[in-house]
Amino acid sequence: MKPHIEAREINAFVDDELDLASRLAMEEQTRQDVTLREQVEGLRQLREAIRRGADYHAAPAALRRRMASLTGTKPVAHSRPADVIVAAQRWIGWHPVVASFGLVAALIVTMNLAWLHSSHDSRLLDDVVASHVRSTLGQHLVDVASSDHHAVKPWLSSKLDFSPPVSELQIPDSKFLGGRVDYLDGHPVAALVYRQGAHIVNFFVWPSSGRDSSPEFSVGRGFQTAHWSQGGMSHWVISDLNAEEFERVVRAIQLVDGDR
Amino acid sequence: MTDDVDRRRFELLAMPHLDAAYNLARWLTHNDHDAQDVVQEALIRAMRYFGGFRGDNARAWLLQIVRHTCFSWLKENRPAERAFLDDTDNSVHDIAAPTADEPPSIAIRKADRMQINRAIAALPVVYREVLVLRELEDLSYNDIARIADVPVGTVMSRLARARGLMRDALTPIAQPMLRSVPRSMHAGRTS
Numbered sequence: 001m002k003p004h005i006e007a008r009e010i011n012a013f014v015d016d017e018l019d020l021a022s023r024l025a026m027e028e029q030t031r032q033d034v035t036l037r038e039q040v041e042g043l044r045q046l047r048e049a050i051r052r053g054a055d056y057h058a059a060p061a062a063l064r065r066r067m068a069s070l071t072g073t074k075p076v077a078h079s080r081p082a083d084v085i086v087a088a089q090r091w092i093g094w095h096p097v098v099a100s101f102g103l104v105a106a107l108i109v110t111m112n113l114a115w116l117h118s119s120h121d122s123r124l125l126d127d128v129v130a131s132h133v134r135s136t137l138g139q140h141l142v143d144v145a146s147s148d149h150h151a152v153k154p155w156l157s158s159k160l161d162f163s164p165p166v167s168e169l170q171i172p173d174s175k176f177l178g179g180r181v182d183y184l185d186g187h188p189v190a191a192l193v194y195r196q197g198a199h200i201v202n203f204f205v206w207p208s209s210g211r212d213s214s215p216e217f218s219v220g221r222g223f224q225t226a227h228w229s230q231g232g233m234s235h236w237v238i239s240d241l242n243a244e245e246f247e248r249v250v251r252a253i254q255l256v257d258g259d260r
Numbered sequence: 261m262t263d264d265v266d267r268r269r270f271e272l273l274a275m276p277h278l279d280a281a282y283n284l285a286r287w288l289t290h291n292d293h294d295a296q297d298v299v300q301e302a303l304i305r306a307m308r309y310f311g312g313f314r315g316d317n318a319r320a321w322l323l324q325i326v327r328h329t330c331f332s333w334l335k336e337n338r339p340a341e342r343a344f345l346d347d348t349d350n351s352v353h354d355i356a357a358p359t360a361d362e363p364p365s366i367a368i369r370k371a372d373r374m375q376i377n378r379a380i381a382a383l384p385v386v387y388r389e390v391l392v393l394r395e396l397e398d399l400s401y402n403d404i405a406r407i408a409d410v411p412v413g414t415v416m417s418r419l420a421r422a423r424g425l426m427r428d429a430l431t432p433i434a435q436p437m438l439r440s441v442p443r444s445m446h447a448g449r450t451s
Contacts, residue, residue: 011374011423015394017401017416042368046427049396053376059282063296067303071271118423130272149412159279180380202351238306245421 005029005036014043015154056158066120068186068198073190076205121227124236131191132238135180141200142178152179156190162233164190164205169252173197185234196249201239203253208234215250219243230257270310273318274303280319280397281326287392288330288385294337302329320403325388327407334385340386371430381428387422390415 005026014017015025030037064151135141144155153166159181168176177193182204189206210229216225224246227236235257237250262338281302285295306325313321334341380388386408393404401419405412 006420007424008413008420011420012401012416015401015419042427043423046368046423046430047395048392049371049430050376050380050426053371053373054280054380054392054396055373055377056279057283057286057292057295058395059299060276060292060296063282063299064278066296066300067275070300070303070307071267071275127272134272181276181279183272188276188279 010036011043014040014047050094052154058159058161060187080235084229124185125218125220125225127225128202128204128225128236128238131182131204132200132223133186135182135191135193136200140180143180145178146176155179156181160188162190162204162207163258164192166192167256169194169256170247171196171252173249174252176250184236194249196239196241196245199239201237201241201249204235204236204238205257207232210234215254216242217247217250228254230254266310267307270307274306274310274311274322277319277322278303281322283396284323284326284389284392285330287380287388287396288327289333289338290381298329299326301333302326305329317403319397320399320406323393323397323399323403324407324409328409336340366426368430375430379426382429383425385423387418387425390418391422391426391449394419 009018009022009026013023016023018026028039032041046192099128144152146152153163156166156179157163164179166176166179168174174198175195177200179193180191181188182191183189184204184206187206189204192203192205194201194203208229209232212231213229215228215235217224219225222243223240224243225236225238226246227234229235235253236245237253239246239249241249278299281299282295285298285302286292288300289295302322302325306322309325312428342345380391383391389408390404393399401412401415404419407414408415410418
């Protein structure tokens with residue numbers, strides 16, 4: 001005799017929300033009961049169809065700006081040193097007499113931009129450290145766990161306007177834990193989380209206008225960080241690993257990123 | 261000074277969930293303009309109550325405020341939807357059980373974006389909100405219960421009901437008739 005199973009229990013089973021004992025009982029029952037199996041399968045298909053097909057409405061830029069002004073944060077202006085130099089050169093060409101003044105002015109502008117750029121980087125470093133610490137302290141390490149491996153990438157892609165590289169790293173002792181959406185440098189970013197031995201590694205990636213660069217490693221406040229630009233994306237990696245192991249992780253991430 | 265620290269903290273904790281806030285508001289109000297207004301109002305409220313926030317699960321905390329703001333807005337501006345707000349869940353338990361002989365539906369697998377969006381939009385608001393929070397935000401039953409301000413058992417019933425309604429909406433009317441055709445005969449014809 002089969003006990004009657006409530007629809008909400010089958011739903012909770014499909015959502016992986018049953019306690020262990022009930023889940024095991026349900027698994028056992030699913031093996032024996034064809035009808036139940038079909039119901040579970042039907043629900044899974046429905047769930048997948050909804051997740052795949054339903055529109056996710058990301059906040060419009062206008063709302064984001066309004067909210068940013070509400071919290072008093074200014075959107076980050078991206079500096080374009082190259083344009084300034086080109087303009088300066090053209091100006092020098094026009095006025096050879098005051099070329100030296102022009103050169104000095106251009107130098108000052110460039111230095112200021114470099115300084116602005118470095119202060120931007122250090123503020124970003126603060127944010128990256130804060131985000132990493134928050135993720136390791138709280139319960140909110142990942143939004144989507146890697147146990148649902150094929151779900152991580154579509155989930156992140158649906159929440160962001162780009163598709164982050166999602167995959168295991170090809171080095172020993174490394175485990176991909178999952179991903180979450182975080183907020184850095186004035187916009188939402190993908191945070192991919194790895195465990196390397198006993199240490200958590202956060203890898204942030206988002207679109208940016210920077211030119212390609214090789215990883216710049218630094219140590220601060222007990223964390224190893226590396227950042228670089230590649231293919232129009234900014235990359236930041238942070239962890240409390242030792243320097244040698246950290247570098248290995250960064251190289252492995254670059255490999256995964258290059259492969260996609 | 262403290263004000264600045266609070267703002268910064270608010271920005272770090274709440275702003276990452278702006279998309280989730282807007283997505284929920286957009287699905288509940290059905291349109292962009294009202295959703296933006298609701299989210300703005302909710303965030304202003306959230307900033308005001310930020311002192312009372314204990315620091316765990318900012319997403320659920322913020323969505324709870326957005327949800328509350330949405331429902332106040334609906335009460336005022338969409339009294340027709342309100343009928344469902346007071347809906348008790350007594351009627352829910354029995355209806356949701358799928359018919360025993362229903363095969364995994366090909367129609368559901370093939371349902372396109374428009375059909376799915378339309379079916380979600382047509383759900384009564386209390387079912388729509390649990391479905392959106394579960395399928396689009398991937399929140400746990402506990403978080404949904406906290407956001408919708410109902411017990412977890414109610415979340416379970418509503419979700420089962422919501423999916424039952426979705427399944428019905430996505431299954432063509434011809435489907436029940438096909439079901440009565442014996443399997444062997446059906447297989448013989450197609451192969």
